Amino acid sequence: MFAAGIMRVQNPGKRRPRGRPRQSMSISQAVEAAGDGSGSEFRRGVASCAPVLLGTIPYALVLGAQATQKGLSTLELSMMTGLNFAGGSEFAAIQLWTAPPHILLIVAITFLVNSRHLLMGAALAPFLRDLPRRKVFPALFVLCDESWALGLADAKQRAAAGITPAFSPRYYMGAALAMYLTWFSFTTLGALLGPMLGHVETYGFDMAFPAVFLVLMRGMWKSVSAARPWLVSLVIAALVYLFIPGAWYVAAGAVSGLLAAWLMAGDA
Amino acid sequence: MIDTATLLTIVLMAGVTYLTRIGGYVVLRNRVLSARATAVMEAAPGCVLISVIAPAFVSRNPADLLALAITFIAATRLPMLPTVLIGIASAGLLRHFIG
Numbered sequence: 032m033f034a035a036g037i038m039r040v041q042n043p044g045k046r047r048p049r050g051r052p053r054q055s056m057s058i059s060q061a062v063e064a065a066g067d068g069s070g071s072e073f074r075r076g077v078a079s080c081a082p083v084l085l086g087t088i089p090y091a092l093v094l095g096a097q098a099t100q101k102g103l104s105t106l107e108l109s110m111m112t113g114l115n116f117a118g119g120s121e122f123a124a125i126q127l128w129t130a131p132p133h134i135l136l137i138v139a140i141t142f143l144v145n146s147r148h149l150l151m152g153a154a155l156a157p158f159l160r161d162l163p164r165r166k167v168f169p170a171l172f173v174l175c176d177e178s179w180a181l182g183l184a185d186a187k188q189r190a191a192a193g194i195t196p197a198f199s200p201r202y203y204m205g206a207a208l209a210m211y212l213t214w215f216s217f218t219t220l221g222a223l224l225g226p227m228l229g230h231v232e233t234y235g236f237d238m239a240f241p242a243v244f245l246v247l248m249r250g251m252w253k254s255v256s257a258a259r260p261w262l263v264s265l266v267i268a269a270l271v272y273l274f275i276p277g278a279w280y281v282a283a284g285a286v287s288g289l290l291a292a293w294l295m296a297g298d299a
Numbered sequence: 300m301i302d303t304a305t306l307l308t309i310v311l312m313a314g315v316t317y318l319t320r321i322g323g324y325v326v327l328r329n330r331v332l333s334a335r336a337t338a339v340m341e342a343a344p345g346c347v348l349i350s351v352i353a354p355a356f357v358s359r360n361p362a363d364l365l366a367l368a369i370t371f372i373a374a375t376r377l378p379m380l381p382t383v384l385i386g387i388a389s390a391g392l393l394r395h396f397i398g
Contacts, residue, residue: 082380104301107306114310117316131302131304134308149323152321152327159328176351179344238387241371245382264346265356269354284346289343
């Protein structure tokens with residue numbers, strides 16, 4: 032099923048990827064063909080992920096192209112994006128890549144950039160309580176910023192509407208697998224196309240990320256006082272980004288925001 | 300086609316990344332959190348998201364900052380897809396004409 036999905040994803044990509052990706056149909060059809068009857072939740076997940084996929088494709092192409100310029104083979108790059116599946120850390124790794132690679136440095140930076148997953152998994156944990164571990168562990172393999180944010184926002188909305196269980200595993204998997212297949216396929220395609228690709232920034236696609244994240248944050252908004260830690264995160268992350276090279280800003284921003292939330296919870 | 304050091308790096312990257320993915324769940328799965336810890340957990344998603352996009356807020360390119368301001372305003376009142384399209388269009392156009 033995976034292989035079939037990947038092959039279908041790559042076909043529309045060979046034309047220039049503009050507009051809404053077409054793979055949502057093929058993935059949900061594949062699930063319905065598997066005969067589990069819950070295709071509509073899965074499809075809902077894929078559909079809600081579509082705007083994010085739009086912003087992801089140019090980045091995936093650029094990462095693949097950069098990797099080949101750093102001397103990785105297409106197979107090596109595909110292994111990285113398929114096994115690691117965490118774009119931020121992959122950009123950082125490719126940025127730091129040498130021949131031979133500085134293994135400890137790259138692994139440490141990978142951990143650092145992805146340490147936010149610890150917080151994300153913790154925030155998701157209460158919603159996963161009723162699910163068996165054998166389902167949760169594979170599902171967490173495809174946890175990424177987008178699938179997590181969509182899954183969590185959906186669970187909170189369903190909880191507020193009184194729907195049980197609040198967390199919809201198939202919705203989450205729809206968003207996560209759409210993201211996974213898109214990332215894996217288009218990074219591979221980027222590696223194959225290599226240096227023919229220019230800079231995505233020219234076309235404005237990179238603004239999709241702030242747009243998606245800001246809309247998600249609006250969904251999480253409770254009150255001005257509850258949002259104060261976010262402001263702390265923004266300021267610290269921005270300062271660290273400006274003055275300290277590398278990918279420290281994500282960890283620094285997140286940790287200082289949490290510290291602020293911890294301190295503010297005391298005087299509330 | 301596959302270099303040994305490269306393979307080792309990729310496998311280790313994948314390993315630590317998966318540990319970060321399951322770590323929060325494994326540690327906090329069966330705990331009851333205090334009010335303070337709950338406040339921290341509720342703030343966490345937003346803190347991570349805003350930190351990831353923080354560089355956009357301190358761009359040196361005025362076109363980018365203007366596009367971000369437009370996207371921000373759109374995000375406070377429109378659904379996901381229109382906001383994304385406005386963000387992409389405003390960034391693309393402003394960079395073309397200003398940046």
